[in-house]
Amino acid sequence: MATPILVPQLGCADQNLKVSLWLSRVGEQVVTGDRVVELLIPGVTIDVESPCSGTIVSCEYQSGAEVREGSVLGWIEQIESDQPHALE
Amino acid sequence: MKTHSPHSDLLQKQNRAIKIYMLGCVDFDSLLVLQKHALEEMSRQQTDQAVLFVCEHPPIITVGREGSRNQLTKYYQEFKSGQIDVRWLNRGGGALLHAPGQLAVYPLFPLNQIGMCVHDYQIGIKQALIDMAAEQRVEAQTQPDSAGIFSRCGQFASLGAAIQSWISYYGFYINVSPDMKLLRLIDSNQYDHRLTSLSAILTREANMSSVRESIVRQLVLKFGYQNTHFFTKHPLLHKVKKNVYVHA
Numbered sequence: 433m434a435t436p437i438l439v440p441q442l443g444c445a446d447q448n449l450k451v452s453l454w455l456s457r458v459g460e461q462v463v464t465g466d467r468v469v470e471l472l473i474p475g476v477t478i479d480v481e482s483p484c485s486g487t488i489v490s491c492e493y494q495s496g497a498e499v500r501e502g503s504v505l506g507w508i509e510q511i512e513s514d515q516p517h518a519l520e
Numbered sequence: 521m522k523t524h525s526p527h528s529d530l531l532q533k534q535n536r537a538i539k540i541y542m543l544g545c546v547d548f549d550s551l552l553v554l555q556k557h558a559l560e561e562m563s564r565q566q567t568d569q570a571v572l573f574v575c576e577h578p579p580i581i582t583v584g585r586e587g588s589r590n591q592l593t594k595y596y597q598e599f600k601s602g603q604i605d606v607r608w609l610n611r612g613g614g615a616l617l618h619a620p621g622q623l624a625v626y627p628l629f630p631l632n633q634i635g636m637c638v639h640d641y642q643i644g645i646k647q648a649l650i651d652m653a654a655e656q657r658v659e660a661q662t663q664p665d666s667a668g669i670f671s672r673c674g675q676f677a678s679l680g681a682a683i684q685s686w687i688s689y690y691g692f693y694i695n696v697s698p699d700m701k702l703l704r705l706i707d708s709n710q711y712d713h714r715l716t717s718l719s720a721i722l723t724r725e726a727n728m729s730s731v732r733e734s735i736v737r738q739l740v741l742k743f744g745y746q747n748t749h750f751f752t753k754h755p756l757l758h759k760v761k762k763n764v765y766v767h768a
Binding site: 441442443444447448452453465467470472473474475476477478479481 | 584585586610611612613637638639640641642665666667678679680681682683684685
């Protein structure tokens with residue numbers, strides 16, 4: 433199951449928000465909380481953390497691309513063991 | 521659902537503690553070590569306690585994510601021969617030359633714990649700078665999509681911060697009374713704004729202690745910290761000998 437990497441709520445809707453750079457590549461394994469992508473508003477960089485453990489399968493925006501809060505930056509193919517257990 | 525009464529919010533704010541380190545002139549790399557250590561500790565603790573480092577740096581150039589090599593090329597050889605190091609950093613803002621007389625302020629605020637978003641943080645820092653300048657009798661303003669703080673004579677402060685795990689680090693720099701010939705060796709902004717200092721705006725020597733006291737007070741006020749602990753040294757900070765560049 434693929435999980436989206438989302439631009440978090442920053443409260444900066446009226447500002448120029450860009451992807452600064454990717455800290456992980458497609459195919460790379462990450463764990464929950466790893467820094468995967470860096471965003472930039474004038475004067476401040478913001479690290480976006482991985483929402484789950486798994487493999488990065490796509491990067492939807494390249495460095496310099498403008499994004500908005502809620503934009504899907506990329507996708508992570510979740511590792512089975514990291515998925516929530518179904519209720520019995 | 522958890523509810524907060526205004527009274528409990530006030531009590532919570534009153535108990536917020538901040539450690540303020542007034543460190544004098546500190547080598548940039550040593551500051552990075554202190555900052556990393558504080559950041560790791562704050563990530564572990566997950567409390568609303570904040571840390572503030574206030575210092576000056578020996579001459580060094582740092583380049584943020586909005587900077588480029590173009591800002592350095594003109595005098596690059598001079599920097600190299602003058603032993604001014606260049607550091608490429610993951611902070612916002614462009615290239616800056618740091619030198620004594622420029623106040624470097626690094627506030628580490630746990631934004632989640634104090635209920636602030638990135639926008640609140642950015643506005644809080646800029647407003648603290650504007651109010652500090654007003655206390656020095658300098659009228660200041662910000663400009664949209666710029667990391668600078670400006671007066672009628674030019675840009676006197678720059679924001680260059682970063683946020684990791686919702687904790688702010690790096691911070692901002694105020695040109696109080698540095699050697700402006702040295703600072704203007706790099707083109708520190710893309711908008712052709714003239715770089716200036718508080719001393720140049722006031723046409724008299726701005727008082728570093730007064731600026732330092734004012735900006736610390738404004739930050740504490742804007743970010744709701746009531747319980748302040750001041751330190752003039754840090755156990756991880758050791759005295760180091762370093763060659764200091766003197767611009768001819």
